[in-house]
Amino acid sequence: MGISIKKSIYKKVLGNLSTDPFGVTFWDGSTINYNEGDPKFHLTFNQALDTEKLAKEPMIALAEGYMNKDIEVNGDLEYVMETIFKQKDSFLNQSKTLKQFTKKKSNDAKESKENAAYHYDLGNDFYGLWLDETMNYSCAYFKTPEDTLYQAQMNKIHHILKKLNLQPGQKLLDIGCGWGHLITEAAKHYDVQALGITLSEEQYKKTQDRIVAENLQDDVEVKLVDYRELIKDNTVFDRIVSVGMLEHVGHENIPIFMEHTNKLLTNGGVALLHCITGLIEVEGNAFLTKYIFPGGAIPSIRELIDGMSQNDLRIVDVESLRRHYNLTLRHWIRNFEENLDAVREKFDERFIRMWRLYLNACAANFTCGISDLHQFLITKGPNNELPMTRDYLYH
DSSP states (O other): OOHHHHHHHHHHHHHTSOSSOEEEEOTTSOEEEESSSSOSEEEEESSOOOHHHHHHOHHHHHHHHHHTTSEEEESOHHHHHHHHHHOTTSGGGOOOBOSSOOSSOOSOHHHHHHHHHHHHTTOHHHHHHHSOTTOOOSOOOOSSTTOOHHHHHHHHHHHHHHHTTOOTTOEEEEETOTTSHHHHHHHHHHOOEEEEEESOHHHHHHHHHHHHHTTOTTTEEEEEOOGGGGGGGTOOEEEEEEESOGGGTOGGGHHHHHHHHHHHEEEEEEEEEEEEEBSSOBOOOHHIIIIIOTTOOOOBHHHHHHHHHTTTEEEEEEEEOHHHHHHHHHHHHHHHHHTHHHHHTTSOHHHHHHHHHHHHHHHHHHHHTSSEEEEEEEEESOOSOSOSSGGGGGO
């Protein structure tokens, strides 16, 4: 394919990339400036990409080009991603709306464990480089923008635990417990019996170590099990929490998750679901599902609420933490960049660029409101024991 034909494909994709002025230098040394004004960023193509892939899957083609050093970005990567998100005609805003869900149930127990291992079993030492000491890998809660990441993650944990209105002796289930900090905090400060479940071997080991280190073996337990297996034990819980797990369930399985939440809760029991949300149901982001979160999909607000209502789960409170997630990601990005030498001891440059793109794109995503982060406080049937106002959350 001739250079002029190749360039025509690039120009078509890049012409709708951003409304901000930017420059592009091609592999033959020629340069084009898009939009009027001084360029805010510059892209350099060190070599030509696969033009067929660029035409059909521009998101994957450009992401892989960046990962492989075929593309260099001169400018703040988060800002560049933000400008692309703001351009409604860019490839990032061309996700296919799902008209109906497939009859095949994706993310069964085997697939879910494989998907969890792919992302979360990269190594506790890797995540420890850029998460805070709590090892919380989800949106924090900033009481002030000056809060440290540790302070904000502790704020988040106790904001959640207060919302649950925990009482001494109650049984708490954490579905997708991560590295276990929430369940140990719940046991220490609220005198509850806590069970955390995860599909990640690395998270399971770290949580076990944390339980022993804090001498909480009589109060806290962690299991390496799928949430769909728990109902076989006929065990019910007074409280359920799930932080950052619903994004891994898949659109088709939202009703199943809500059904199991209902079955695992006592009558009048309280659950808090903390998850990334979208306005409508769309296919998973091509880059994220291929390289970062296989099997992942952002649930829409309406499908979550529909699943709740179909299972007698009553909504008590909903809170958006979208702007908090942007701040959280900026802390992670800074920590990641400050620890690149240690990351390079574990992974190659392609991995580093892939994760840099992932983290910066997510930060831009929340700035632009493409996705949101919501906490849903729900009860199984009516609950007349919860406080009638939010005052109790801020004491």
